[in-house]
Amino acid sequence: MTVTSWGMVTMARWTAILKAAGIRATTQRLRVLDVLAAHPLPISAQRIHTVLQDSGENVGLTTVYRTLSSMAEVGLIHVFTHAGESVYRLCGPARHHHLVCRVCGLVAERQEEDIVDGFRAEEVYGVCAACEKR
Numbered sequence: 001m002t003v004t005s006w007g008m009v010t011m012a013r014w015t016a017i018l019k020a021a022g023i024r025a026t027t028q029r030l031r032v033l034d035v036l037a038a039h040p041l042p043i044s045a046q047r048i049h050t051v052l053q054d055s056g057e058n059v060g061l062t063t064v065y066r067t068l069s070s071m072a073e074v075g076l077i078h079v080f081t082h083a084g085e086s087v088y089r090l091c092g093p094a095r096h097h098h099l100v101c102r103v104c105g106l107v108a109e110r111q112e113e114d115i116v117d118g119f120r121a122e123e124v125y126g127v128c129a130a131c132e133k134r
């Protein structure tokens, strides 16, 4: 992927999102965000790195990790653990907690507060509809 294939709209949108989150919109961050936006299922840093390499981007794995942790720090992306590895997802801006599929790692955002006996749910694990049918 060349820089010209990046639509101005996309670039402007991500730049604004990063700016609102208080982090500088570097080219690498924008590229990582673009990969995350194309993957509704959480994906690993390694996988993001592979996607970037495959599209001709020369971004190091360390940079991908650093980018992910800076964006996770400000809550722009959320981190999950699937099959023993950290995976990342670009969630919506509304306050939410997660329903996570134990089988495929699918994440659904839930905006209603889920409070039981004073505990507020952050992650609720289960099996998604597609995996349930398998």
Ligand SMILES: [Zn+2]
Pocket (backbone or CB within 6 Å): 078, 091, 092, 096, 097, 098, 109
């Ligand atoms: Zn989330």
Ligand SMILES: [Zn+2]
Pocket (backbone or CB within 6 Å): 101, 102, 103, 104, 105, 106, 127, 128, 129, 130, 131, 132
């Ligand atoms: Zn599933």
